Amino acid sequence: MVSIYIDMDDVLCESNQxxxxxxxRDFGKKADYEEITAFDLKTSLDLSDDEYSRFFESIHDPDEMIRHKPAAGAKHLLDLWHDKGYRINVLTGRPAVAQPxxxxxxxxxxFKFHGFSIVDKYNRKSSRGDSSLTLEALSRQNFDLAVEDSGAxxxxxxEEMGLQVALVDRPWNRSFSFNANVHRCRDWLDIKEKFENLS
Ligand SMILES: [Mg+2]
Structure with missing residues (x-):
């Protein structure tokens, strides 16, 4: 059975927006989306340690997280994949407390999906919980395609898992170079053109 790995932030939803x-609103700082050239927001947004810890707390407030806009075209392709009988697995590096x-x-x-997991993708204490996966545990799973925005x-x-990756083009992943398994896609329409049919 075809099985697909799908990240959540900045893949299914427009979190950085x-x-x-x-x-x-809370810090009086205006930044442009194109300025987010590093995955680490503390660096990209030039925040002090104190500002960053308050910011990290604010952006993980469930009342804020529920308001993320879905990425255009994501639901359409997930529905098509679902109708083909593909297994859809959402794997996010969010803090474990953000699961609900x-x-x-x-x-x-x-969004229709079969599996949901928190994975400690970025070596963050907050993503480690009773039911979350380590990268090592993740690497024992198999997928036919992964959809990600994180360059790392x-x-x-x-490289480690040998998977085909649809990389959603974002300012913070443009400085990376990848092997031939990584396919840079400008949006979900592009992912659909390249990967609608998998086998
Ligand atoms: Mg992401």
Whole structure:
């Protein structure tokens, strides 16, 4: 059976867009999306340690997380994959405590999926919980395609696990170079053109 790995933030939802709104509203800082050239927001947004810890807390407030906008075209392709009988697995590096709001968000936007896991992708204490996966445990799973925006994760998936990766083009993954398993896609329409049919 075809099995697909799908990341959540900045793949299924436009998380960094919400984060920029929070940054302006709560911190009085205006930043442009194209300025997010590093995956680490503390670096990209030039925040002090104190600002970053408050910001990290704000952006993981369930009342904010539920408001993320779905990425255009994502639901359409997931529905097509679902109808073909492909197994859809959502694997996110969010903090373990964000599991309930993540599931609520997927339900709110009617995303169909078979599996949901928190994975400690970025070596963060917050992503380690009783039911979360380590990268080592993840690497024992098999997928026919992975959809990611993180350059570091795209490298892990393509190099360590040998997977085909649809990399959603974002300013923070443009400086990476990848092997031939990684396919840069401008949006979900592009992913559909390249990967609608898998076998
Ligand atoms: Mg992501």
């Amino acid at each position: 919400t984060f920029l709104n929070i940054l302006e 709001v993540s599931l609520e968000w997927l339900k709110k936007h009617d 994760m795209a490298r892990f998936l393509s």
